[in-house]
Amino acid sequence: xxxxxxxxxxxxxxxxxxxxxxxxxxxxxxxxxxxxxxxxxxxxxxxxxxxxxxxxxxxxxxxxxxxxxxxxxxxxxxxxxxxxxxxxxxxxxxxxxxxxxxxxxxxxxxxxxxxxxxxxxxxxxxxxxxxxxxxxxxxxxxxxxxxxxxxxxxxxxxxxxxxxxxxxxxxxxxxxxxxxxxxxxxxxxxxxxxxxxxxxxxxxxxxxxxxxxxxxxxxxxxxxxxxxxxxxxxxxxxxxxxxxxxxxxxxxxxxxxxxxxxxxxxxxxxxxxxxxxxxxxxxxxxxxxxxxxxxxxxxxxxxxxxxxxxxxxxxxxxxxxxxxxxxxxxxxxxxxxxxxxxxxxxxxxxxxxxxxxxxxxxxxxxxxxxxxxxxxxxxxxxxxxxxxxxxxxxxxxxxxxxxxxxxxxxxxxxxxxxxxxxxxxxxxxxxxxxxxxxxxxxxxxxxxxxxxxxxxxxxxxxxxxxxxxxxxxxxxxxxxxxxxxxxxxxxxxxxxxx
Amino acid sequence: xxxxxxxxxxxxxxxxxxxxxxxxxxxxxxxxxxxxxxxxxxxxxxxxxxxxxxxxxxxxxxxxxxxxxxxxxxxxxxxxxxxxxxxxxxxxxxxxxxxxxxxxxxxxxxxxxxxxxxxxxxxxxxxxxxxxxxxxxxxxxxxxxxxxxxxxxxxxxxxxxxxxxxxxxxxxxxxxxxx
Numbered sequence: 001x002x003x004x005x006x007x008x009x010x011x012x013x014x015x016x017x018x019x020x021x022x023x024x025x026x027x028x029x030x031x032x033x034x035x036x037x038x039x040x041x042x043x044x045x046x047x048x049x050x051x052x053x054x055x056x057x058x059x060x061x062x063x064x065x066x067x068x069x070x071x072x073x074x075x076x077x078x079x080x081x082x083x084x085x086x087x088x089x090x091x092x093x094x095x096x097x098x099x100x101x102x103x104x105x106x107x108x109x110x111x112x113x114x115x116x117x118x119x120x121x122x123x124x125x126x127x128x129x130x131x132x133x134x135x136x137x138x139x140x141x142x143x144x145x146x147x148x149x150x151x152x153x154x155x156x157x158x159x160x161x162x163x164x165x166x167x168x169x170x171x172x173x174x175x176x177x178x179x180x181x182x183x184x185x186x187x188x189x190x191x192x193x194x195x196x197x198x199x200x201x202x203x204x205x206x207x208x209x210x211x212x213x214x215x216x217x218x219x220x221x222x223x224x225x226x227x228x229x230x231x232x233x234x235x236x237x238x239x240x241x242x243x244x245x246x247x248x249x250x251x252x253x254x255x256x257x258x259x260x261x262x263x264x265x266x267x268x269x270x271x272x273x274x275x276x277x278x279x280x281x282x283x284x285x286x287x288x289x290x291x292x293x294x295x296x297x298x299x300x301x302x303x304x305x306x307x308x309x310x311x312x313x314x315x316x317x318x319x320x321x322x323x324x325x326x327x328x329x330x331x332x333x334x335x336x337x338x339x340x341x342x343x344x345x346x347x348x349x350x351x352x353x354x355x356x357x358x359x360x361x362x363x364x365x366x367x368x369x370x371x372x373x374x375x376x377x378x379x380x381x382x383x384x385x386x387x388x389x390x391x392x393x394x395x396x397x398x399x400x401x402x403x404x405x406x407x408x409x410x411x412x413x414x415x416x417x418x419x420x421x422x423x424x425x426x427x428x429x430x431x432x433x434x435x436x437x438x439x440x441x442x443x444x445x446x447x448x449x450x451x452x453x454x455x456x457x458x459x460x461x462x463x464x465x466x467x468x469x470x471x472x473x474x475x476x477x478x479x480x481x482x483x484x485x486x487x488x489x490x491x492x493x494x495x496x497x498x
Numbered sequence: 499x500x501x502x503x504x505x506x507x508x509x510x511x512x513x514x515x516x517x518x519x520x521x522x523x524x525x526x527x528x529x530x531x532x533x534x535x536x537x538x539x540x541x542x543x544x545x546x547x548x549x550x551x552x553x554x555x556x557x558x559x560x561x562x563x564x565x566x567x568x569x570x571x572x573x574x575x576x577x578x579x580x581x582x583x584x585x586x587x588x589x590x591x592x593x594x595x596x597x598x599x600x601x602x603x604x605x606x607x608x609x610x611x612x613x614x615x616x617x618x619x620x621x622x623x624x625x626x627x628x629x630x631x632x633x634x635x636x637x638x639x640x641x642x643x644x645x646x647x648x649x650x651x652x653x654x655x656x657x658x659x660x661x662x663x664x665x666x667x668x669x670x671x672x673x674x675x676x677x
Binding site: 018025026027028029030031032033034035036039040074077078150151152206207208209210212213214215216217218219220221 | 520521522523524525527528562563564566567568570571616625628629631632633635636637642643645646647648649650651652654
């Protein structure tokens with residue numbers, strides 16, 4: 001044919017010429033791929049498999065189920081009008097998506113535990129599993145209906161087997177089955193189920209031609225892009241607005257009285273660091289009235305995420321511990337732990353103080369006094385702002401030994417807070433009172449500061465929760481801990497300032 | 499199952515016909531439906547296709563293509579012939595699984611050239627575009643059906659087909675098929 005002929009042919013002629021210009025047999029890949037069912041059904045089956053696989057690395061435990069759910073959604077969207085069972089499957093996958101994708105976004109909010117208690121999360125998880133099992137059952141019925149419509153014997157046992165498999169896995173998880181034999185057997189069973197699902201696909205290669213995919217108003221690609229955009233924007237919003245504890249910052253007012261001025265002057269005489277003295281609240285200052293002795297230990301740290309990068313960290317965190325002996329029937333001490341960011345930090349997420357109080361470390365010689373107090377402060381444009389800790393109190397934490405064998409519970413003092421992005425001289429302190437029950441004693445009080453170094457963590461948590469979950473760990477995801485201690489012997493006053 | 503059915507058809511066993519209708523009836527109906535809109539015509543065409551398979555089974559050569567490809571070609575060409583008859587067209591009937599030869603040697607040469615040109619042009623297209631082309635011009639599927647099966651809107655399919663035709667005109671019009 002002359003080349004110009006193709007160019008000047010009108011659409012009708014072109015269509016006729018095209019339709020008559022095919023060689024004898026259509027190519028194999030065309031015959032294989034021109035079907036009404038394959039695209040949709042393969043998506044559903046692949047989505048089911050991806051949703052089942054749990055790989056706990058590279059965030060695949062989130063990525064694979066998300067991809068699986070999108071594939072199921074697209075596949076079932078196309079099949080939803082084929083029969084009532086597929087319609088039910090589509091509704092169920094919509095409900096599952098409505099549970100799953102918001103959860104992915106919520107996982108970027110460190111503070112989600114505040115408004116989503118554990119029981120709601122557990123209930124949602126159980127509802128999602130129930131929806132999944134019900135969805136598999138409906139899919140099994142739907143596939144049988146398609147095969148029966150085509151006059152073929154129904155074969156979709158793999159889907160039903162997967163449903164039973166899920167039920168068994170869930171039951172084992174519920175009873176926290178400790179053994180290895182059953183999980184191994186389940187893994188083998190899963191491989192056989194995958195094989196059976198592949199056979200289901202082959203069985204559909206005959207009956208599937210009777211299917212009629214539903215027309216779409218929004219193309220598949222758009223559905224994927226919209227979902228991805230919502231996820232990305234939602235996660236970005238979560239990381240932007242959900243990474244800090246809400247803090248009640250208020251300008252600090254000068255409320256010095258003659259009495260507090262006297263206490264201040266006395267403490268300064270005992271070598272109490274002036275820079276820390278200025279930070280004390282009135283009641284904390286009052287608690288030090290008539291001080292007999294002041295012990296101080298202060299060190300500077302360069303917090304970083306990884307101990308190998310110590311040299312490159314430009315941050316300076318001064319951690320100071322002070323013991324003030326005050327008069328009383330028993331020998332009484334006010335212990336203060338103070339921190340000051342002399343340089344940095346670079347990222348403002350959540351921070352946490354953890355105190356191993358002297359009366360816990362040396363229970364024989366010491367006893368707990370009153371309540372814990374403290375606050376955080378910063379300066380901006382010559383004005384000092386202060387806020388109470390977001391959380392301050394005792395909490396029990398689980399301390400796991402090596403190989404997860406030696407599990408012990410310990411009760412420490414925790415303070416959770418966030419530092420402001422603006423301002424300078426970010427600092428804070430925490431105090432508690434203790435009594436020396438015996439004469440021959442020494443004070444050892446550990447002071448840990450956990451700082452969030454970077455925004456990326458998934459699922460996100462607060463420094464407080466991370467430290468409570470792993471009280472003995474120095475590096476937990478984006479969090480790193482610095483630890484110092486006050487070690488004071490009863491007979492020797494101490495002033496160490498680095 | 500497929501081999502057993504072919505063996506039965508070759509052995510002229512009627513059970514082979516029953517197997518053909520049971521296992522490949524949905525495929526044949528799927529191919530016929532877009533070409534013949536009338537349900538009665540479709541049923542008549544299906545009967546004709548099964549008859550032709552029965553008659554031509556000896557011509558099935560596995561080396562030339564799979565059973566599904568051969569059956570697809572027979573079904574499609576039979577349905578197209580049926581559609582032409584229904585329209586009273588005087589155009590020559592398409593043979594079941596081979597390209598139609600022209601009336602004259604010159605026409606035959608022209609048609610072979612055209613087939614080669616289209617085949618070459620299709621090979622230069624991306625795989626997904628090639629499938630789309632076959633759906634439209636080989637299977638004669640309406641845009642709505644293609645859109646639903648590919649998860650696209652009709653408008654998107656039309657746009658893609660328009661660009662595809664433009665691209666093919668360009669390729670066939672000399673850029674890739676210099677004579």
